[in-house]
Amino acid sequence: MIRSVVLGCGSYLPAQALTNDALIEARKIDSSDEWIQRRTGIKQRHIAAEGEKTSDLATQAARAALSDAKLTIVDIDMIVLATTSPDDALPATAAKVQANLGMDHGFAFDVQAVCSGFVYALTIADNFIRLGQARHALVIGAETFSRLMDWNDRTTSVLFGDGAGAVVIGAREGQGTNDDQGILSTHLHSDGRQYDLLHTDESRCVRMNGKEVFRHAVINLASVVDEALEATGFKPEEIDWLVPHQANQRIIDGTGKKLGLPAERVISTVALHANTSAASIPLALATAVLDGRIKRGQIVLLDAMGAGFTWGAAVIRW
Numbered sequence: 001m002i003r004s005v006v007l008g009c010g011s012y013l014p015a016q017a018l019t020n021d022a023l024i025e026a027r028k029i030d031s032s033d034e035w036i037q038r039r040t041g042i043k044q045r046h047i048a049a050e051g052e053k054t055s056d057l058a059t060q061a062a063r064a065a066l067s068d069a070k071l072t073i074v075d076i077d078m079i080v081l082a083t084t085s086p087d088d089a090l091p092a093t094a095a096k097v098q099a100n101l102g103m104d105h106g107f108a109f110d111v112q113a114v115c116s117g118f119v120y121a122l123t124i125a126d127n128f129i130r131l132g133q134a135r136h137a138l139v140i141g142a143e144t145f146s147r148l149m150d151w152n153d154r155t156t157s158v159l160f161g162d163g164a165g166a167v168v169i170g171a172r173e174g175q176g177t178n179d180d181q182g183i184l185s186t187h188l189h190s191d192g193r194q195y196d197l198l199h200t201d202e203s204r205c206v207r208m209n210g211k212e213v214f215r216h217a218v219i220n221l222a223s224v225v226d227e228a229l230e231a232t233g234f235k236p237e238e239i240d241w242l243v244p245h246q247a248n249q250r251i252i253d254g255t256g257k258k259l260g261l262p263a264e265r266v267i268s269t270v271a272l273h274a275n276t277s278a279a280s281i282p283l284a285l286a287t288a289v290l291d292g293r294i295k296r297g298q299i300v301l302l303d304a305m306g307a308g309f310t311w312g313a314a315v316i317r318w
């Protein structure tokens with residue numbers, strides 16, 4: 001059976017990093033570093049420069065992932081870009097990335113599942129590969145979420161950041177068992193009845209009922225992680241790394257605890273990146289792979305939850 005193996009990963013962060021104090025000062029927000037750190041774990045976020053677009057961030061992350069995979073754009077059959085902050089309403093931001101990378105074959109499209117976008121995009125690309133419709137796919141999560149902020153709304157403006165992460169996945173022969181290298185299972189969910197709890201208003205600014213989002217996040221993440229364990233038959237102690245969506249350290253800790261994983265086996269980058277929506281998981285993955293924590297052969301569990309609501313998980317033997 002064909003498996004999608006992660007062949008390389010990369011990331012890109014805009015040059016400007018703003019600490020909580022610097023953001024509060026620059027945007028005149030009625031908040032404090034102490035409040036933000038205590039409630040969310042966030043210390044700083046990167047903010048895209050004027051004129052720097054989601055496609056620019058995505059292109060940089062994609063180049064890094066291609067180089068890590070030791071492949072060139074000629075090898076890539078499809079690009080799937082998860083984003084909530086596209087360059088334009090149309091065409092897809094993935095089309096711009098395709099052009100930026102000099103890719104004149106194959107196909108490229110966007111996926112919109114907000115903070116679960118990367119898990120959705122990875123699932124879609126995995127299915128294309130396992131069906132034999134693509135051999136190599138570039139899967140990207142990229143956001144300029146700072147452009148969706150009402151800086152006067154302190155309940156959202158301190159939570160988000162900009163960035164991009166990418167992986168290259170490729171078809172490899174497997175035996176159909178958990179010993180195979182590659183993506184072993186994926187699980188997607190959505191519940192559109194919760195649309196209004198986290199959405200953009202008529203001026204394209206994020207509005208959120210933080211308490212309700214928090215409550216649903218804890219419940220949905222726990223259930224999809226259980227589902228992934230049940231589907232694969234792995235016990236929690238067999239998971240080497242949890243790479244969760246990076247929204248809030250308290251949500252990350254909650255999921256890790258529920259799994260019984262020590263904090264050292266949960267990848268957290270929320271302190272430095274804040275919530276970069278669809279970019280958060282590939283950014284965290286790239287961080288932990290490139291610093292040597294995640295190694296070949298280990299079991300990695302991704303989980304995500306976002307507006308919609310959407311949520312999902314993926315189990316990968318790295």
Ligand code: ACO
Pocket residue numbers: 030031032035036039040115154155156158159198208209210211213214217245246247248275305306307
């Ligand atoms: N600075 C200072 N005070 C603030 C700020 C701020 N930035 N924001 C809110 N407050 C105040 C509130 O006004 C409130 O004051 P009051 O008690 O006088 O009314 C007080 O802090 C407590 O507010 P709550 O909303 O009850 O704070 P809570 O403990 O729920 O934390 C938070 C808020 C951090 C947003 C939390 O609800 C959360 O993390 N929710 C999850 C949201 C999330 O991560 N969304 C991202 C997208 S979805 C996803 O990625 C999972």
